[in-house]
Amino acid sequence: MSNIKFKGSPIEVSGVIPNVGDKAEDFTFVKDDLSESSLADFEGKGKVIMALPSLDTGICMKQTRVFNEDLQKRDDVVGLVISKDLPFAMKRFCGSEGLDTIINGSDFRYNDFGSQYNLEMISGPLKGLFARVILVLDKNNVITYKEEVDDITHEPNYEKAIEAINALS
Numbered sequence: 001m002s003n004i005k006f007k008g009s010p011i012e013v014s015g016v017i018p019n020v021g022d023k024a025e026d027f028t029f030v031k032d033d034l035s036e037s038s039l040a041d042f043e044g045k046g047k048v049i050m051a052l053p054s055l056d057t058g059i060c061m062k063q064t065r066v067f068n069e070d071l072q073k074r075d076d077v078v079g080l081v082i083s084k085d086l087p088f089a090m091k092r093f094c095g096s097e098g099l100d101t102i103i104n105g106s107d108f109r110y111n112d113f114g115s116q117y118n119l120e121m122i123s124g125p126l127k128g129l130f131a132r133v134i135l136v137l138d139k140n141n142v143i144t145y146k147e148e149v150d151d152i153t154h155e156p157n158y159e160k161a162i163e164a165i166n167a168l169s
Contacts, residue, residue: 004131005151006124013131015118017148024049024141027112029082029105032091037105039080039141046077046168047137048161050102051119053129055085055093059155063132066158068099070165076139077165080105082113084129126152136164144168 002013018024024047028038039047050067052060064081071079079102081090090104107113107130114120119130134156136145145164149156 002131002148003150004121004148006121006126007153008151009124011124011126011131011152012122013118014114014120014122017118017131017133017146018135018143020143020146022143024135024137024143025116026141027107027116028110029080029107029113030087030109032087032094032104032106034087036109037103042078042080044139046139046165047135047141048077048079048165049133049135049137050079050081050156051113051117051130051133051135052081052083053121053126053132053152054083055081055090055104059132059153061093061097063155064094064099064102065097067161068094068102070158070162072101074165077168078103082107082130084108084114121152132156134161136161136168138168 026039082105087106132149134147
C-alpha cells in the first residue's frame with residue numbers, strides 16, 4: 001500500500017507500485033509528435049521515468065526542467081516524462097521552455113503505463129491522474145531507484161535521484 005498524499009490527505013493508487021530490484025514492464029506511450037514509442041525502444045540505455053500528474057502544474061514543470069538539465073549531459077540515459085496529458089500540451093510546454101532532452105510520453109491512448117505500474121490515483125481530487133513517482137532503470141530495465149514522493153504537492157528528492165542516475169554509469 002502506498003503512503004502518498006495530496007495536500008496532507010491520503011490518496012490511493014491503483015495497486016502495488018513496482019519496487020527496486022523489479023524488472024520494469026514494457027509499455028507503449030504516445031510521444032508529442034503523436035508517434036508511438038515504448039520502453040523497449042530505448043534498449044541498452046539507462047532510463048529515468050518521471051511519472052507525474054500534469055505538466056500544467058508548477059511542481060511538474062520544475063521537475064521536468066531539473067531532469068532535462070541534468071540529462072542534457074548524458075547520452076547513455078534517457079528521461080521519460082509520463083502523464084495523461086495530451087501530447088499537444090506536453091509539446092507546447094517543452095517547446096516554450098526549450099526542453100529538448102527529455103521525451104514526453106502520454107498514456108492517454110492505451111493506459112499501458114498506468115495499468116502496469118499502478119500509479120493511477122483512484123481517490124482524491126486528482127483521481128485518474130498519476131502519482132508523482134521517480135523510477136531509475138538500468139540498461140536491462142531493472143529498477144535501481146524508486147521514489148514515491150510523499151505528497152503530490154512536493155518535489156522529488158533531486159539529489160538522490162541524480163545520484164542514482166550517476167550510479168548507472
